[in-house]
Amino acid sequence: MLRYFTHPVTHFAQNCSIVYDDGTLQAAIIDPGGDIDRLLAAIAGKGLKLEQIWLTHAHIDHAGGTAALAQRLQLPIIGPHPADQFWIDALPQQGAMFGFPAVDAFQPTRWLQDGDTVELAGHVLHVRHCPGHTPGHVVFHSPEMGRAFVGDVLFAGSIGRTDFPQGDHATLIASITQRLWPMGDETVFIPGHGPESTFGAERKTNPYVRGT
């Protein structure tokens, strides 16, 4: 069975999630923004074998630990969408600006496109391209778990910022309504920051997308 746990990292309290098969113990990590030693200790504590890095987007708090982790364990880097290349290139500057230890850029092993899938231990997650917060933002949906890992697209009670370069409010709202809502009201989402919620609850109460 596919399971996951979430471990907040960096001073942005970014929800890094570890998805794993509870039989084979194969694991993938979503958005290792930093605090790699703490993440690896948590992963080792559950006896998991980390095999892949999946990225929603290339902001520092989500992708800052990617290069170091990939190099240390020789892991493939999967995602985000190629439109986030400029954010990847800017990781060293992002790190310096926001008080991170030295951060390297990296080259994804595999870019992701809308409609792609990623696979872990025979379990398939669906990839949707959800631009607006960043142009290359993707989300990972597991119908099997009824969960979506949505990064900074949607939060409980809020939505992602759109005041960064190539951010766009209307594009973000379209991503949410056209690519997240079809996953179903009962789907639980794990946002990049803060508590989990369901798409149905946000459609009722989130002031940015209420009634959509």
Ligand SMILES: [Zn+2]
């Ligand atoms: Zn972000």
Ligand SMILES: [Zn+2]
């Ligand atoms: Zn974030």
